[in-house]
Amino acid sequence: MITVFGLGFVGLTTALGFSHFGKRVYGIDTNQERVAILKNNSLPFLEPHLDIALAEHNNRNFIITDDVQNAIANSEYIFYCVGTPYGENGEADLHYLFSALKDTFPYMNKEKPKTLIIKSTIPPSTTKEKIIPFIEEHGWSVGDDVYVANNPEFLREGHCWEDFIYADRIVIGSDNEETVDRLKNLYEAFNVPIFAVSSNTGEYIKYLSNTLLATLISYSNEMADVAEHIGNIDVTKAFNILHMDKRWNKCNMTSYVYPGCGYGGYCLPKDTNALYTIAKVKGRNAEILGNVIKTNNNMPKIIANRIEKHISNDKKIGILGLSFKPNSNDVRDCASAKIINELQKKGYCNICGYDPVAINEFKEYYNLNMDYKYNLEDICEYADALIILTAWSEFKKVKNRIDKLVLDYRYM
Ligand SMILES: NC(=O)c1ccc[n+]([C@@H]2O[C@H](COP(=O)([O-])OP(=O)(O)OC[C@H]3O[C@@H](n4cnc5c(N)ncnc54)[C@H](O)[C@@H]3O)[C@@H](O)[C@H]2O)c1
Incomplete structure (x- = not known):
């Protein structure tokens, strides 16, 4: 038993x-x-x-x-x-x-x-x-x-x-x-x-796994940011072509080697920080890990700055996606909450959110001063700009709307 x-x-x-x-x-x-x-x-x-x-x-x-x-x-x-x-x-x-x-x-x-x-x-x-x-x-x-x-x-x-x-x-x-x-x-x-394996090795293997995933994500986000600043680079296409390499395309890792809004959810953020901290306690400065964390912490600001370039703060913003990843209603440490915070600091006060499954969880967990719409049509109707922050597949159809500004930060 x-x-x-x-x-x-x-x-x-x-x-x-x-x-x-x-x-x-x-x-x-x-x-x-x-x-x-x-x-x-x-x-x-x-x-x-x-x-x-x-x-x-x-x-x-x-x-x-x-x-x-x-x-x-x-x-x-x-x-x-x-x-x-x-x-x-x-x-x-x-x-x-x-x-x-x-x-x-x-x-x-x-x-x-x-x-x-x-x-x-x-x-x-x-x-x-x-x-x-x-x-x-x-x-x-x-x-x-x-x-x-x-x-x-x-x-x-x-x-x-x-x-x-x-x-x-x-x-x-x-x-x-x-x-x-x-x-x-x-x-x-x-x-x-x-x-x-030894007791320390068992614990270490789990962190090897999660910190590598976090590193791949931060690397991808940094590269997307570099591309954005160079200009005239199709980031989505570039990463998709990268994935065609046989060293990547059969190993089921491509979702981690892809830019987005930064890693979130319960595990990657806390585990990356915990390994960085234990390294420090043991007298080491894990520099790569430190920068992985820094890059991730900068992502909400980076995305909010990108949004600001496209739409002013008096316009109505529709946030598409509140859970930390599609097909989940887990909102712990999710990028959307941090990006909404950054937008509110910039004076955006007409923000409305939609998610296929995570609205109630998000509302309860963050208690943010914003509105919600309970279906995709309603939020599309409401917003001047639609901002994709979680890669739910139903958001793909929004991308083709010509009557709205659509900003896709998941590179769908
Ligand atoms: N969520 C994941 O994808 C995942 C994957 C691998 C490992 N982990 C690790 O597994 C652990 C649990 O993660 P989770 O996502 O299942 O967490 P969770 O928050 O979903 O569940 C933890 C549960 O433990 C309960 N709890 C807290 N103290 C308790 C106590 N003294 N007695 C009985 N119950 C108690 C809480 O009420 C909660 O229901 C964490 O260390 C996490 O890092 C999580």
Whole structure:
């Protein structure tokens, strides 16, 4: 039996994924609103296939509970999938993780050691330098009374289910053989390559992945900016022709080697900052990473300046796209909110937003002083200029409108 702390994108997918492979899974979340939605067989966010898996396993293999004692007492494996957001100085904020660990301790059992698995993204050295000492401070001997591993998750929002069930690889970060064996055993049914690496390596691999993606995006944005200043360069065409190179076109990376409004969403911004910060703590100035972050932080201003060149601040602006990427209603750290902020600073006060699925989430998360339209026709009717900030495919048809100024900052 398994317990999963945190029922967000990663935790819910993990819980349902193991239920799918026949394990009994308890799910725990401190967000009561989220729990109520899930218990009702609905999803608190847009994510293909998870609704089907939830309907199939809810109250069967998957039990959502607030009875932590019963869940832990019955579980051999405990997964931590809680958030690790931006800390004050760019580091990963680990307080949700420590809180969930603390909730676990009272119900562990020295005779039957449990395996605690950190799936949340945590900077390299965290398990060794922070988590294991924390567990030991609470009276448990790691490797004897309890086993601890990290197990980074590589899923993409919008593809959570397939990325989890048909993972490219499973990484187990642990310096203890018994722990590795336990996890290999647990993941056997997945039938995908499993790599056991040192605890620091496991954590590091996740950051290698996310910081490389962030670097590709910032590189592309910088190149688009250079092109803009040279002039007479068709950026869209140039990148599409770049993608035809056989070194790129079969590797499914082209969406990252493409300019836009800057990377956003929950993971890339915070993870890039967290790795930069841990490098600093360890005495290194990671210069490339520092510039990747700087380039990304400049993007909202750059886009707002571009908009200003085309349309004055007394005109009506229609923002197309509020989620951080298409086919998602996740608005965390999204480019649109930052660009709207910049426009408002420049005196644009007639701003209206539209998104096929994320209007309510955006409204609630940012509480910006602006209006919204609930369908594409209405916002097209309202606006003097339409600004594409998320590459939803339905916005392609807007690009051909000759009666409106259309500015496409996703190079659709
Ligand atoms: N979203 C992604 O695409 C993705 C991909 C790979 C890895 N990750 C990493 O996985 C972790 C979780 O990400 P997410 O997107 O699923 O986050 P999320 O915000 O969607 O979900 C986290 C959940 O944890 C719950 N929680 C917080 N403290 C808790 C506690 N003490 N006990 C029980 N529940 C608690 C929250 O209420 C929330 O529902 C993060 O470290 C993230 O960086 C995310």
